[in-house]
Amino acid sequence: MRMIKVKGKHVILSLVCLVLGFMIAFSYHFTQKEINQKNTNLTSKQWEKTIDLRNQLIELEELNRKLQKELNQKQDKVLENEKDLSKEAEAFVTLAEDAEKYRMFLGKVKVKGQGVMVQLSDGAYDPKEDNINNYLVHEYHVFKVINELYISGAAAIAINGQRLTSHSYIICNGPVITVDGIQHPAPFVITAIGEPEVLASALNLTGGVKDQLVNDNIVFSLEKKSEIILNPILGQS
Amino acid sequence: MWLPLLGLIVGIFLGLLTDIRIPEEYSNYLSIAVLAALDTLFGGIRAHMQNIYDEKVFVSGFFFNILLAASLAFLGVHLGVDLYLAAVFAFGVRLFQNIAVIRRILLTKWSTNKNKN
Numbered sequence: 020m021r022m023i024k025v026k027g028k029h030v031i032l033s034l035v036c037l038v039l040g041f042m043i044a045f046s047y048h049f050t051q052k053e054i055n056q057k058n059t060n061l062t063s064k065q066w067e068k069t070i071d072l073r074n075q076l077i078e079l080e081e082l083n084r085k086l087q088k089e090l091n092q093k094q095d096k097v098l099e100n101e102k103d104l105s106k107e108a109e110a111f112v113t114l115a116e117d118a119e120k121y122r123m124f125l126g127k128v129k130v131k132g133q134g135v136m137v138q139l140s141d142g143a144y145d146p147k148e149d150n151i152n153n154y155l156v157h158e159y160h161v162f163k164v165i166n167e168l169y170i171s172g173a174a175a176i177a178i179n180g181q182r183l184t185s186h187s188y189i190i191c192n193g194p195v196i197t198v199d200g201i202q203h204p205a206p207f208v209i210t211a212i213g214e215p216e217v218l219a220s221a222l223n224l225t226g227g228v229k230d231q232l233v234n235d236n237i238v239f240s241l242e243k244k245s246e247i248i249l250n251p252i253l254g255q256s
Numbered sequence: 257m258w259l260p261l262l263g264l265i266v267g268i269f270l271g272l273l274t275d276i277r278i279p280e281e282y283s284n285y286l287s288i289a290v291l292a293a294l295d296t297l298f299g300g301i302r303a304h305m306q307n308i309y310d311e312k313v314f315v316s317g318f319f320f321n322i323l324l325a326a327s328l329a330f331l332g333v334h335l336g337v338d339l340y341l342a343a344v345f346a347f348g349v350r351l352f353q354n355i356a357v358i359r360r361i362l363l364t365k366w367s368t369n370k371n372k373n
Binding site: 028029030031032033034035036037038039040041042043044045046047048049050053 | 274
C-alpha cells in the first residue's frame with residue numbers, strides 16, 4: 020500500500036518534471052532558433068527595403084536592356100543611312116562627273132585640251148575668175164571641215180572662238196556666215212579639241228577636205244596646238 | 257526516486273526534438289509559463305522541506321500557475337498593458353524567496369549535522 024502510494028507520488032512528480040523539462044527545452048530551442056533567425060535573416064523592414072531596391076534594380080536593368088536594344092537598332096539604322104549616303108555620294112560623284120562631261124559637250128563650261136586650229140581664208144583675187152563666189156569661203160566649206168572634224172572625234176569645236184553645240188546652225192549670209200545668229204567674217208578660224216594627229220591626218224587626207232577646199236581656191240592652213248581653250252557659250256540656257 | 261529524473265530527461269528530449277513553429281508573439285507566454293513552472297517547483301521543494309508539502313496543492317498549483325501566467329500575458333498583450341511584467345515580477349520574487357528559504361533550511365540542516373558530528 021505504501022509502495023503504491025509512493026509510486027503514485029513519484030509518477031505525478033515525474034509527470035510534472037516531464038512537463039517542466041519539455042517546456043524548458045522547448046523554450047530554449049525556440050529562443051535559440053529565433054536568435055539564429057535574427058542573425059541570418061533580416062528584419063521585415065530591411066527585407067522589404069531589400070526587395071524594393073532589388074525590384075528597382077531589376078526595373079532599371081530591364082529599362083537599360085530595352086534602351087540598349089533601341090540604341091543598337093538606332094545604330095544599325097544610322098549605319099544603313101550612312102551606307103545609303105555613301106552610295107548616294109558615289110552616285111552623285113559619277114553624276115557630277117557625267118554632268119561635267121555633258122556640260123563640256125554642250126558648251127556650258129570652258130574646255131581645255133590639245134587639238135587643231137584650221138584657218139579658212141578667202142582666196143586671193145583672180146582676174147580670170149568672173150564669179151567672186153568661186154574664191155570665197157562658203158558655209159558648206161565650213162560644214163565640210165566641221166563634219167570632218169566631228170567624224171574624226173573632235174570633242175568640241177568653235178568657229179572664231181564661238182562654240183558649236185549640238186543644235187547650232189550655220190547659214191551663209193553673203194560675205195559673212197552666221198553661226199547661231201552671230202555673224203562671222205572671213206577668215207574663219209575653226210578650233211577643235213581632240214587628238215591632233217588624228218584630226219590633222221583626217222583633214223589632210225588625199226582627196227579629202229583640204230584638197231577639196233584648195234580646189235575651191237580657199238587658203239587652208241592647219242596648225243596643231245598643244246593647248247586650246249574654248250570658252251563656254253554664254254547667255255543661253 | 258529515479259522516475260522524476262527520467263521524466264525530466266524525457267521531457268527535455270521531447271522539447272528539443274519537437275519542431276513545432278509557434279508565432280513570435282506567443283514566445284512571451286512560453287517564457288512566463290516556464291517561469292511559473294520553476295516557481296511552483298521550487299515552492300514544492302520548499303514545502304517538502306518544511307514538511308507542509310501537499311501533493312494536490314503542488315500539482316494543481318503547477319498547472320494552474322502555468323495557465324494563469326500564460327493567460328495573464330495573453331490578456332496583457334491584447335489590452336496593450338505589459339501584464340506579463342507583473343507575472344515575471346511576482347514569480348521572480350517568489351522564486352528568489354523560495355530559493356532563499358531552501359538555502360536557509362539546508363544551511364541549518366548542515367550546521368546541525370556538523371554540531372552532531
